[in-house]
Amino acid sequence: MKNFNLYIIVIIVLSIILGYTMGINKHFILNNIGIRSDNLSKFNRLIEYLKEDYFSKINTDSLVGKSIDEIITKLDPHSVYIPKEKFQIISERLEGNFVGIGISFMMIRDTLTVVSVLEGGPSKKAGILVGDRILVANNDTLFNKNYSSEEIALKLKGRSQTILNIEVYRRSSQRLHYKLLRAKVPIRSVISYQIKRDVGYIKVERFAKNTYDEIKKVLLKNKSDGISKLILDLRNNPGGYLFTAEKILDEFLDSKKIIVITESNNGKRDTVFASNDGIFLDQKIFVLVNRQSASASEVVAGAIQDNDRGIIVGRRTFGKGLVQQQFPLGGGDIIRLTTARYFTPTGRSIQRKYTSGNQLYFDEIDNRLNSEKIFRNEDFSIDDSIEFRTPKGKIVYGGGGIIPDVYVPRSENFNEQNFNENVINNFTFSFFDKYRDKLIVQNPKIFIKNPINDQEFVMKKFKDFCIENSIQMDLKKR
Numbered sequence: 001m002k003n004f005n006l007y008i009i010v011i012i013v014l015s016i017i018l019g020y021t022m023g024i025n026k027h028f029i030l031n032n033i034g035i036r037s038d039n040l041s042k043f044n045r046l047i048e049y050l051k052e053d054y055f056s057k058i059n060t061d062s063l064v065g066k067s068i069d070e071i072i073t074k075l076d077p078h079s080v081y082i083p084k085e086k087f088q089i090i091s092e093r094l095e096g097n098f099v100g101i102g103i104s105f106m107m108i109r110d111t112l113t114v115v116s117v118l119e120g121g122p123s124k125k126a127g128i129l130v131g132d133r134i135l136v137a138n139n140d141t142l143f144n145k146n147y148s149s150e151e152i153a154l155k156l157k158g159r160s161q162t163i164l165n166i167e168v169y170r171r172s173s174q175r176l177h178y179k180l181l182r183a184k185v186p187i188r189s190v191i192s193y194q195i196k197r198d199v200g201y202i203k204v205e206r207f208a209k210n211t212y213d214e215i216k217k218v219l220l221k222n223k224s225d226g227i228s229k230l231i232l233d234l235r236n237n238p239g240g241y242l243f244t245a246e247k248i249l250d251e252f253l254d255s256k257k258i259i260v261i262t263e264s265n266n267g268k269r270d271t272v273f274a275s276n277d278g279i280f281l282d283q284k285i286f287v288l289v290n291r292q293s294a295s296a297s298e299v300v301a302g303a304i305q306d307n308d309r310g311i312i313v314g315r316r317t318f319g320k321g322l323v324q325q326q327f328p329l330g331g332g333d334i335i336r337l338t339t340a341r342y343f344t345p346t347g348r349s350i351q352r353k354y355t356s357g358n359q360l361y362f363d364e365i366d367n368r369l370n371s372e373k374i375f376r377n378e379d380f381s382i383d384d385s386i387e388f389r390t391p392k393g394k395i396v397y398g399g400g401g402i403i404p405d406v407y408v409p410r411s412e413n414f415n416e417q418n419f420n421e422n423v424i425n426n427f428t429f430s431f432f433d434k435y436r437d438k439l440i441v442q443n444p445k446i447f448i449k450n451p452i453n454d455q456e457f458v459m460k461k462f463k464d465f466c467i468e469n470s471i472q473m474d475l476k477k478r
Contacts, residue, residue, distance in 0.1 A: 065333065076338050077358045078322050084332025089150070093187060094240055096210035100157040101164055102185040103128065106429075111135070111143040112152055115429055121185040126178050129170065131433040136167035158182050171433070190214035200227040207240030207296040212247040219251055219280045230280070232300075233288045235314065239295025242323060242342070249303050251278045252285060257307050258345035260299050262323060265339065285310030289404060291368050294318035301402045302344030308392040312404040318365060319401035321351030346388040348398030369410075427465045431458070 047060050069081040082090060092098040102121015103114050112134045117124050135143055137155050147155075156164065160183055168176045189211045191203040200222040204211060222230065242260070249259045255276035263269045287301050287310055298317050304310045323340040343349050354361040386399040397403050465471075 061331075068329070068333075068335070072335055072337075073358060076322060077354050077361045078320060078324055078336075079338045080324075080336050081329075082334050082336065087332060087334055089153070093206060094208045096189065096208045097184050097186050098157065099160045099182055099184050100153075101128075101166075101180045101182060103156075105134070105149075105152070107147075107149060107152070110146065113429075118185050118187070122180045122183050126180055128168070128178065131171065131429075131436065132176075133169040134166050135169055135175070138165055160184060171436075186210070188214065190218065192218045194222075194225065194227070195231070198226060198228045199231065200225075200229070201231045201233065203233040204237055204297075206237060207242075207244040207248075209241065209244065211240070211244050215248055216251065216279070222283075223279060227283065229284045229286070231286050231288065232310075234293045234297040234301060235288050235290045236292040237294070237297040238292065239297055239320065242296055242299065245296035245299045246272050249300055250274050251280050252304065252309060253278060253307055254281060257303075257309075259303050261343040261345070261347070262340045263343065269343075287312050289314040289317050289402060291315055291318060291365050291401075293402075294320045298350055298402050299342060299344075302348065302350060305394075305396055305402065305405065306345040306348070306388075306390050308390050308394065311406060312402060313406045314404050314408050316368075316403050317350070317401040319350055319352035321349050344396075344398075344402075346390060346396060348386070348388050348396065350398055350401055352400045423466075423469075423471055427462055430465065431461055 047064070050058050050060050050063070065081070065083055072079050072081045100121075102118040102123045104116040104118070105112050105114050107113070114123075114128060114130055114132045114134065116130060117128050133143070135141065140155060142152060142155070158164065162182050164180045164182055166178050166180060168178060170176060187208070187210075189205045189208045191205070193201055195201050200218075202215065202218055204215070242262075246259050253259065253274035255274055255278075257274045259272040259274055261269055261271050285304060287304050289297065289301050289312060293301065293314075294317065298320065301312050301317060305312050321342055322338045323342055324336040325339040327335050327337055329335060341349060341351065352361065352364070386397055388396050388398060390396060394405075
């Protein structure tokens with residue numbers, strides 16, 4: 001019976017996908033691929049029986065959703081079913097905006113605490129500050145309720161131009177009241193600053209719709225400021241839109257250079273070339289990557305490396321060389337289905353093997369962190385059969401992520417797991433929250449040159465924080 005139900009769901013998924021992609025009658029499709037179209041009627045009849053005649057109430061929508069999810073996860077690690085409840089949250093970050101009050105928050109001791117106030121949002125205009133605790137929203141108490149972050153976000157978001165009345169606790173004040181008008185808030189995906197006179201730094205969080213515009217603005221400023229070296233930080237960047245990565249690479253590569261190659265399921269290959277409109281063609285580029293740099297991040301790193309355009313620094317990237325396309329299923333649900341593979345300019349496929357199952361595929365990324373190899377100059381095994389050469393003769397490898405030109409091994413005296421679990425971020429926030437008045441900086445350039453005046457005091461507080469939270473951290477001076 002279980003296999004039969006899965007078979008039926010496969011038929012439904014195939015008919016929907018093919019119907020959208022080919023635009024022809026689904027019954028014609030099913031008949032021509034050897035599947036009887038009346039199976040669709042059987043499934044509809046089954047759903048009706050479950051709704052009307054089953055002895056107990058059953059959520060048929062949830063049943064269908066779980067069945068679709070089970071099928072999709074058997075295809076490959078990156079095809080995914082996204083129900084409408086999750087789709088909005090996922091799509092917001094790639095669309096580059098959301099409707100809300102314009103804050104990022106985390107729950108500290110079951111209280112909503114503001115960790116950043118987004119530029120251009122209602123909270124920024126109203127005077128909400130980092131460290132504020134939002135206690136009440138539209139007469140709904142938010143603290144000591146064990147709300148999840150997702151539940152809190154739903155209470156803060158809403159339709160544009162609707163009112164949210166909030167009550168805020170601030171350390172230096174009594175309780176404050178604000179009347180906020182929800183609006184569209186831009187989500188920045190790029191952070192940048194000037195490290196030295198001739199060195200610029202750009203951190204790309206994700207490849208969203210607005211990322212190219214953000215980066216181009218920074219590149220133009222860097223060029224006018226005389227920046228001759230650029231650090232492009234793609235660490236922990238999970239990817240995003242491929243077209244965004246292509247547009248960014250077009251600013252770095254000379255005309256006619258290959259940006260990326262995609263291969264569809266019928267074996268047809270399409271090659272994307274750089275135009276002659278790049279604005280950052282002569283400056284040196286250093287790309288930072290790690291095991292969480294994936295997909296579009298690997299397209300960028302691979303194109304820079306294969307075209308001898310810059311130096312890749314860090315550790316082997318994730319190894320995702322599959323391209324997904326989004327298809328609606330109706331009712332707000334969608335699937336992101338793998339429709340193609342991508343290859344770097346030298347023809348490398350950087351997709352890791354996933355024949356052992358999705359769980360082992362994703363576990364391999366975490367296992368790298370604990371591997372003994374990561375303390376040496378490698379966290380990978382090189383297969384000579386997938387050796388490629390760049391135009392200048394440099395050897396590069398396919399078969400499992402982008403292997404950096406300069407490998408950065410893990411320090412045995414640094415607990416990277418704690419760092420990844422936001423220990424540093426949590427301490428920084430709590431320290432800033434307590435000593436806000438002492439940390440006000442008027443000039444960012446001064447802060448970069450001399451960020452901490454009393455380092456001994458900060459280190460003492462960090463040690464106390466680690467002890468209070470039972471965190472193992474080697475804090476010996478080096």
